[in-house]
Amino acid sequence: MEKIAIAIHGGAGTLDPSALTPEKEAAYRGALSAAVRRGHAVLAAGGAAIDAVEAAVRVLEDSPLFNAGKGAVFTAEGTHEMDAAIMQGSDLRAGAVASVQNVKNPVALARLVMEKSGHVLLSGRGAFEFAHKQKVELEDDEYFFDQLRYDQWQEVRGSTETRLDHSTGEKKFGTVGAVALDAQGHLAAATSTGGMTNKRWQRIGDSPVVGAGTYANDATCAISCTGNGEAFLRAVAAHDVHALMAYKGLSLEEAVRIVVHEKLPPLDGEGGMIALDKHGNIVLDFNCTGMYRARIDRRGEVVAIFR
């Protein structure tokens, strides 16, 4: 039980400390703490890493503070299209959904894709049909409504501009994710997002793509990313961290540093990632001003937003 560890994120970006009121900061910190504790409780009870990351991400999806599940941003059509993925490092099984609507917890649906569909990635209306068949919790559009997200959309509605999940003066990549190591030594990762405000054409980012935004392999590490999804897709960012460890023998910290600070920036890859290796080492790194994040390991709990 010494090695059990979990880390989560709630997005990263060019965050302005002065724009964050003490009340708002307390709300974010409270939500992050609740999520990481929920996941840690699963591990502490001897539960599996895959259950811990799903539990933690569900808490973040249920909070309107983060761009995933309730609180997902608006598409150009005024809908909420969400992406999620989950992967377990013991056997490289994975499940993911892209551009899915009205599903309360996309990460739970991704888990069912992994376990019940025979496939890895389902999308759009088809993913919704699978959700319906699996009797996952569905919600009306009103459930996903959030005034802040609506106001963000109104600023760009009718234009061709897509926007990151942002507040005035801020540029935030709103995505949530978790990585965990259980007492059996297994790693898992999960990521969930609403994507970009005013996005069109059922654009899919890195979050639901195994190897890009989400990856877990017991031989090396578990990774969940947040940032400019297109760059993370082109960089195959999460798998690249694994490969640097597996083939070059780098430490988790060094592998993450190379991908986040050397590989991604030339591709306009602003953002960050949470990473956890098989020894329980946690690395939370980003190349922007802040990342909503929390961790619990044998040294205790840490919640942070800025550097």
Place this chain on the structure above:
Amino acid sequence: MEKIAIAIHGGAGTLDPSALTPEKEAAYRGALSAAVRRGHAVLAAGGAAIDAVEAAVRVLEDSPLFNAGKGAVFTAEGTHEMDAAIMQGSDLRAGAVASVQNVKNPVALARLVMEKSGHVLLSGRGAFEFAHKQKVELEDDEYFFDQLRYDQWQEVRGSTETRLDHSTGEKKFGTVGAVALDAQGHLAAATSTGGMTNKRWQRIGDSPVVGAGTYANDATCAISCTGNGEAFLRAVAAHDVHALMAYKGLSLEEAVRIVVHEKLPPLDGEGGMIALDKHGNIVLDFNCTGMYRARIDRRGEVVAIFR
């Protein structure tokens, strides 16, 4: 010009030589030869690798013999949902579409996603809207109709069974792809597929996923895969070849061998890949009985189906 090279594939699988009549084999060989020559002509004229792979894949998409474009298999709903990706190794730019209908040449749409959308991956109805806006060539459902595909669908229609692109006694992963190296030393890769017969839930395989079914990086190699898409997704197969070369210093041949014969089989990853490195070396490898394939380099043209 010494180094220009191109290779293509038209799917792989458990092929039965006795099921292939001389007439049918001649038809396949003719189509493969036409496609690889079309791509090579682009390179020989000093054209870019990205143009060569698009040109070669378009020829394969336009042939009803292969499960891509015209000749794509039927989904459970009797439609044709196609996936495609294209990537250039010089700057890691990439474009892809998933679950798109009525687009004559999905690879050409993937190219436009790369160049005009600001995104990497578009899906479903949204990808179709983008196609319409970009004025790409669209076709009615009738264009995609093929009696063999229809008969294949009838065998499993109404059941929950999904099938690979197969003939009686055969199990074939019908996908097409191309990799090319141009005179400027740039690599590119492209892949296009109709997926699995009777597929549901807008399942997305590895073909449109950068790093899984398609990858190109001038530092190492260009790859296009064909096989059980779920396994290739979980293995992040194409990027793994790149990583083994970049971080472990392996040759293209050795890196491909490890992924195709050691990494994929434990994940039920039957299939193969075509690979080309920056020196013009071509490797066409598979872990099943056959792969429709062709290549042209300084040693001339080779077209092959079985080992």
